[in-house]
Amino acid sequence: MLQLYHNDMSVCAAKVRVALAEKGLDWAGVHMNLRAGDALRPDYLALNPNGVVPTLVHDGGVVIESTVICEYLDDAFPDPGLRPATAFELARMRLWTKRLDDELHAAIGTLSMCIAFREQHLSKTPAELEAYLRAVPSAEARERRRMGIERGMDAPTFVPALDSWSRALQAIEDVLEGSAWLAGDTFSLADTGYMPYIVRLEHLGLDSLWRARRRVAAWRERLFARPSYRTAIEAWLNPSYLALFAARRDAVRSKLEWTQ
Ligand SMILES: N[C@@H](CCC(=O)N[C@@H](CS)C(=O)NCC(=O)O)C(=O)O
Numbered sequence: 001m002l003q004l005y006h007n008d009m010s011v012c013a014a015k016v017r018v019a020l021a022e023k024g025l026d027w028a029g030v031h032m033n034l035r036a037g038d039a040l041r042p043d044y045l046a047l048n049p050n051g052v053v054p055t056l057v058h059d060g061g062v063v064i065e066s067t068v069i070c071e072y073l074d075d076a077f078p079d080p081g082l083r084p085a086t087a088f089e090l091a092r093m094r095l096w097t098k099r100l101d102d103e104l105h106a107a108i109g110t111l112s113m114c115i116a117f118r119e120q121h122l123s124k125t126p127a128e129l130e131a132y133l134r135a136v137p138s139a140e141a142r143e144r145r146r147m148g149i150e151r152g153m154d155a156p157t158f159v160p161a162l163d164s165w166s167r168a169l170q171a172i173e174d175v176l177e178g179s180a181w182l183a184g185d186t187f188s189l190a191d192t193g194y195m196p197y198i199v200r201l202e203h204l205g206l207d208s209l210w211r212a213r214r215r216v217a218a219w220r221e222r223l224f225a226r227p228s229y230r231t232a233i234e235a236w237l238n239p240s241y242l243a244l245f246a247a248r249r250d251a252v253r254s255k256l257e258w259t260q
Pocket residue numbers: 010011012013034035039051052053054064065066067101105
């Protein structure tokens with residue numbers, strides 16, 4: 001049995017849902033309320049010491065880290081495969097997923113917090129906010145969140161995060177000149193991995209980042225046409241988050257005009 005601890009709007013949880021959907025696997029979900037601190041409770045920290053979603057439990061075995069979970073699923077359930085057959089394309093796939101893990105995931109977290117999620121924390125009292133931040137296991141993530149909450153789009157982390165995504169989208173534009181998908185002509189875990197992040201960039205009003213990148217736009221169309229987009233992402237979109245993102249659109253537009 002496959003059990004996934006996840007959250008409706010979490011990009012890395014969505015990444016695993018996309019892989020599960022692509023493979024047609026049945027799974028049971030435990031939905032975590034991240035704002036209520038569900039991922040920071042001791043019983044969950046025993047499964048995932050990082051205090052984040054997703055976590056996969058398969059027949060009693062625990063797997064954490066969304067990229068590792070996706071590769072685990074491809075090992076445990078090889079058909080249909082989501083990794084290219086050649087060693088070279090496999091290396092290309094891993095470079096893309098590594099870039100997400102090393103840089104782009106933190107960057108999207110920064111952008112999400114600075115633009116929108118901070119609004120969910122601003123009603124907290126200073127003591128409540130401190131208690132929330134103190135519980136975040138990673139000091140780096142804790143300080144990044146603090147800065148985003150306190151300073152929003154004026155945080156010093158905001159423009160570098162925007163730049164990380166802008167450079168990544170240009171790299172995608174370049175690679176798609178020679179192939180249909182990120183790792184080559186095989187649709188792979190690189191493409192499934194980026195799908196939820198592209199959705200988040202749109203929600204944050206940052207789709208202008210690929211307006212002039214027509215191959216990224218066409219790849220996005222191909223991604224969103226897959227049934228896995230509907231079942232793993234669209235079906236889980238939380239209306240209150242969508243309203244929050246929409247309410248921030250004008251502020252983002254004027255910040256981008258000012259930044260570029
Ligand atoms: N490297 C981890 C990152 C996981 C992560 O940052 N998850 C976020 C949601 S996308 C989370 O659970 N944040 C906790 C919170 O917002 O309280 C992975 O890929 O699984």
